[in-house]
Amino acid sequence: MRDKLMDPAYLGLIVGSLVSIGAYTTLIGDNPISKATENLYLGILAGYLFATNWDYIYRNAVTKVQGGEVIYVIPIILSLMLLSRLKSGWMWLSRYPIVLSIGVGMGLAMRTTVMADFVQQIQATLLRWNSLENIVMIVGTITSAAYFIFTTTPTGPYRYVNRVGRLFLLVAFGVTYGQTVSFRFELVIGRLVEMLRPDVIWYTTGFLILVILILTLGYKTKRIEWYSET
Numbered sequence: 001m002r003d004k005l006m007d008p009a010y011l012g013l014i015v016g017s018l019v020s021i022g023a024y025t026t027l028i029g030d031n032p033i034s035k036a037t038e039n040l041y042l043g044i045l046a047g048y049l050f051a052t053n054w055d056y057i058y059r060n061a062v063t064k065v066q067g068g069e070v071i072y073v074i075p076i077i078l079s080l081m082l083l084s085r086l087k088s089g090w091m092w093l094s095r096y097p098i099v100l101s102i103g104v105g106m107g108l109a110m111r112t113t114v115m116a117d118f119v120q121q122i123q124a125t126l127l128r129w130n131s132l133e134n135i136v137m138i139v140g141t142i143t144s145a146a147y148f149i150f151t152t153t154p155t156g157p158y159r160y161v162n163r164v165g166r167l168f169l170l171v172a173f174g175v176t177y178g179q180t181v182s183f184r185f186e187l188v189i190g191r192l193v194e195m196l197r198p199d200v201i202w203y204t205t206g207f208l209i210l211v212i213l214i215l216t217l218g219y220k221t222k223r224i225e226w227y228s229e230t
Contacts, residue, residue, distance in 0.1 A: 010199070017195040017204045021211055031218070033211055140168040 022037035057079065064072045078100065084093040125141045127134035146158070147165030154162040195204045 013194060013197065013200050014203050016191075017200055018207045020191050020195060021204065021208055025211060025215070028215070031215060033214065139164070140172075144168045144172075 019037055019040065022033050023041075025031055025037075026034040057076075061072045061076050061079075065076070078097040081093045081097050084090040125138060127137060129135055129138070143161050143165035145165070146161050147169060152158070194200070
């Protein structure tokens with residue numbers, strides 16, 4: 001058992017199981033266990049992001065400067081200028097790297113957005129009328145787009161086009177909602193499978209009992225107030 005506890009993968013299963021139970025206590029109200037779980041998650045996430053970003057900067061900038069590519073000093077300086085936001089008197093220095101990054105990001109996004117969101121979408125709609133699937137795709141696209149024409153009152157034949165477009169939109173929204181719910185259930189089931197593994201279930205059960213006892217004792221002694229919105 002001691003060897004198992006020294007295994008990072010096995011220890012990760014136990015910690016993940018305990019944190020999952022702590023996070024699920026939010027369902028019964030705001031309590032110290034859920035807050036501690038949130039703080040633990042945010043702290044680990046912040047540390048992980050710091051480590052990965054520092055590793056990225058070191059590999060892609062610092063090592064290249066050490067290799068003689070002096071041009072990479074510029075992004076390092078710009079990155080350090082972002083830290084000037086921590087001091088109010090120097091906060092103006094951070095505007096330059098922020099404006100530069102936003103401008104470059106918008107330029108790169110515009111280059112790909114036109115093709116991905118307009119040209120390729122139109123090409124994907126221009127299908128041959130040789131199958132029921134293509135016909136449904138074309139009719140659904142045209143009628144759904146026509147539904148959002150608000151400059152005229154839907155009268156005459158356009159009224160039926162408007163209704164067909166609304167039906168296609170309802171179906172699309174329903175499918176999207178169903179996929180979202182299904183994905184969330186997959187996440188919950190995945191966590192339950194990990195928590196109920198034979199070699200982890202004893203830790204899960206023990207921590208669950210401990211959480212119930214702590215919350216019950218806290219509510220009974222009025223040290224934990226039931227969460228209520230006002």
